[in-house]
Amino acid sequence: MLVPNPLAALRGLARNPALPGAVLLRLAADDRITPWDLTCRHTWTDEAFDTLAAHPGPEVREALAQSPGATGAQRARLVGDLSIRVLQALLEGPPARWSDPLPGWVHRRLAHHPEPLVRDLLTYLPGTPREVVALLARDPHPGIADAARALLDRKPYEPTSIGAGQAVAFASGGSEWNRERAAADPALPADWVTTLAADPSPRVRLAVSQRPELTEDQRAAIDYPAGQETPLLDWVLAAGPDELRRCARSAHPGLRRSAACHPELPADLVGVLAADPDPAVRALLCAYRADVPGDLVLDTYLTVVSGSPCADSGFAGLSGDDLVRHPAFPRTGLARLMSSPDERARALVTRDPAAPPALIGQLSHDASATVRAAAAEDPRLPPERLLELLEDSPTTTAAAANPALPLPVAERLLPR
Structure with missing residues (x-):
């Protein structure tokens, strides 16, 4: 077996969800593999997660605490870590939107941490429940107590001048x-x-x-x-029900864009803004709301965001990975995109659980390297075709990440 780019193969192996923990440790010992290479994966087995959670290198555990594919319950296992940087990464969470949240008990436990620096993190990092902030308002450290009380006493928005x-x-x-x-x-x-x-x-x-x-x-x-990027308007984000309705139905796109981000946007206005003619309004709605139509999320992926998952960014800071992780992103019926002229649309066919293996095999011969790479990572791909894609430079990384890759093949890719 001749792999043209061994390093690309190693990076693919690092995100292979079927890789045993012992092999993960061998990869972690390779200086060419970064902690993010090890932790930027879509799913984790408990065995693989726990293997890296026990890794002696805090930089590995720090990256693990922010892995976008780990569940909140898995990341919570790092709550007893001795490194403050790991605990900070745990509380900051994954950089991608729509990651699984931490269980509430994590914040409550850290509110009793013996190190004041850890308790202080809870007063300025997002996600700390209000009841935990109230607990910290009685903290023996005066600086932490003051910061917590300031959060509890935060006044509604008032325009500054x-x-x-x-x-x-x-x-x-x-x-x-x-x-x-x-x-x-x-x-x-x-x-x-x-x-x-x-x-x-x-x-x-x-x-x-x-x-x-x-x-x-x-x-x-x-x-x-009208077409220029506009800032989010504080007065719209703090608007009451009547004013919010006027903003959501305004002819001014800047007001509608801000209304799409309002934390208390009612369901009927979600529907109104989902049909907005301004693509920026629709993108912002996808960025801030879980209860949007699935077709809107798919359309935003195909028309607003440019690039590939886990690396790109588009309007409103949305990445392709953000959108395919969106709770409303369609999980079925994507096989209909097989005949699309858009390579990103054809690549989504592999996300359809009902797509037959023959269709995945067909995609693996697509003219687009993006589509072939998506097929290369699909476990429904015929084994012989998987090995062919492993030896083809544009698809080596994706093929190495395929959970159907035989373990003996994976072990032969590792440095001796």
Whole structure:
């Protein structure tokens, strides 16, 4: 067997879910394999996870604590780790959206950790339940208790301002950045709002057009750049029910984009925004909501996100891996994409559990290396074709990651 790129094969083996723990340890000892190579996999057996959880290298356990394919219950096994960096990684969680959350008992246990640095992590890392924050408000360490009380006493959103005088000074100046800042400031006098609505800078006009006090007619009268990326608006994210409805149905895409990210967006507005003509609105809805239509997630994957899972990023920071992990991503019926001219669509056929082995074999001969790699990782692939793809450079890594790869073959790929 001639593998053109041995290192690519090793990286594929590192994410092979069927690899025994002993073989994983041999890979972990290879300096060419990074901790992320070892832990960037889609699924974990308990045996493999526990093997690396006991690894003496804290950098390996740190990466394991943020593995996107591990369940929350598996990651929780690191709660007793002696490294503070591992515990921080555990609380930060995987970098991908829609990862399985940690069980609540993990935060409660760490709230009693003897090291103040660990307890302090709970006051500024996301995901700490409010009851745990209340517990930390009585912490013997005054800094931790103060930080926890500040979280409990956090006030609702209130618009901040540089003041009317400073806002006018910025609005009348030559700096585009200062005029843009003034255009969004709540203290800017109405006559200056009118002036900046006709500013020569598109950025300034866009900022004016997103002020909360404007009517729809006033927004429509401003020549703002509709297709430009817009920031999320704090006042929309904090909007009450009636104001949120107005924003979600506004003609201004910036308001609708922010409404799509509102933490209390009602179900009927989810449906409204799922049909929004602006792809950015639909992408943001997929980024922030689990209860979106599956077809919307699939369409966003194919039309908004550019690139391959686990590496790329698209609009709103979405990656292909984020979207295929989305709770609403379709799990069946993907075989219909077999005839699509889009290589990313054809690659999704391997995610359909009802796709027959013959179809996977057909995909393994696709003109696109992306599609062939997706087929190479599918355990339904005929064994002889799997070995052929292992020896083909563009598909070596994916074939080595295939759980159907015979163990003797996998062991021959390891350095002696």
